[in-house]
Amino acid sequence: AQSVAQPEDQVNVAEGNPLTVKCTYSVSGNPYLFWYVQYPNRGLQFLLKYITGDNLVKGSYGFEAEFNKSQTSFHLKKPSALVSDSALYFCAVRDEESNYQLIWGAGTKLIIKP
Amino acid sequence: ETGVTQSPTHLIKTRGQQVTLRCSSQSGHNTVSWYQQALGQGPQFIFQYYREEENGRGNFPPRFSGLQFPNYSSELNVNALELDDSALYLCASRNAASSYNSPLHFGNGTRLTVT
Numbered sequence: 001a002q003s004v005a006q007p008e009d010q011v012n013v014a015e016g017n018p019l020t021v022k023c024t025y026s027v028s029g030n031p032y033l034f035w036y037v038q039y040p041n042r043g044l045q046f047l048l049k050y051i052t053g054d055n056l057v058k059g060s061y062g063f064e065a066e067f068n069k070s071q072t073s074f075h076l077k078k079p080s081a082l083v084s085d086s087a088l089y090f091c092a093v094r095d096e097e098s099n100y101q102l103i104w105g106a107g108t109k110l111i112i113k114p
Numbered sequence: 115e116t117g118v119t120q121s122p123t124h125l126i127k128t129r130g131q132q133v134t135l136r137c138s139s140q141s142g143h144n145t146v147s148w149y150q151q152a153l154g155q156g157p158q159f160i161f162q163y164y165r166e167e168e169n170g171r172g173n174f175p176p177r178f179s180g181l182q183f184p185n186y187s188s189e190l191n192v193n194a195l196e197l198d199d200s201a202l203y204l205c206a207s208r209n210a211a212s213s214y215n216s217p218l219h220f221g222n223g224t225r226l227t228v229t
Binding site: 032034036041042043044045046049051090092094101102104105106107 | 118120154155156157158159162170172204206215217218219220221222223225
């Protein structure tokens with residue numbers, strides 16, 4: 001069965017430092033991977049996606065993610081964190097067997113301290 | 115282009131009652147999906163509508179039902195409310211014709227509390 005794991009409930013980073021939010025997945029076909037961000041009392045906003053091609057994907061607000069097929073991972077990264085990056089981050093995956101349904105991770109709370 | 119809007123923003127209902135949540139999708143988006151997000155969890159897929167017909171459903175009982183209208187609006191109806199139905203309900207839309215993997219555009223959600 002398809003699944004997404006975000007192993008860290010919370011990640012704490014000092015402002016200006018690089019950040020990584022981890023995501024691993026399990027699907028039977030080729031994965032289509034997504035990252036979304038959720039601010040308090042708001043819906044989810046799309047950050048970036050991997051469909052095919054270059055393993056390093058660049059997205060909104062300076063975020064990027066690296067697809068690693070051998071490790072079945074799609075970690076979200078940013079070279080220099082901002083306090084305004086503090087939010088809840090969700091990884092999601094769909095594959096050819098679930099063409100209409102995204103499978104979501106439980107989310108990682110990112111806290112950037114000044 | 116307009117975004118996805120949901121109403122109401124907050125709602126309190128009593129166990130056993132029925133509720134209707136509304137969503138106005140982004141213009142031109144022919145696919146709408148509904149999600150339930152319990153506190154501290156990721157979104158759980160309820161169902162999806164494409165051109166006014168349901169074309170996908172998650173593990174939710176039949177008392178969760180929906181409608182999609184030609185004007186890009188949609189509804190989520192929940193009958194016989196239970197305490198565990200308390201959650202943030204998210205509507206998301208996309209244009210399935212533009213790309214197989216076009217991203218979802220989410221509304222800000224309706225916070226439903228069942229007492």
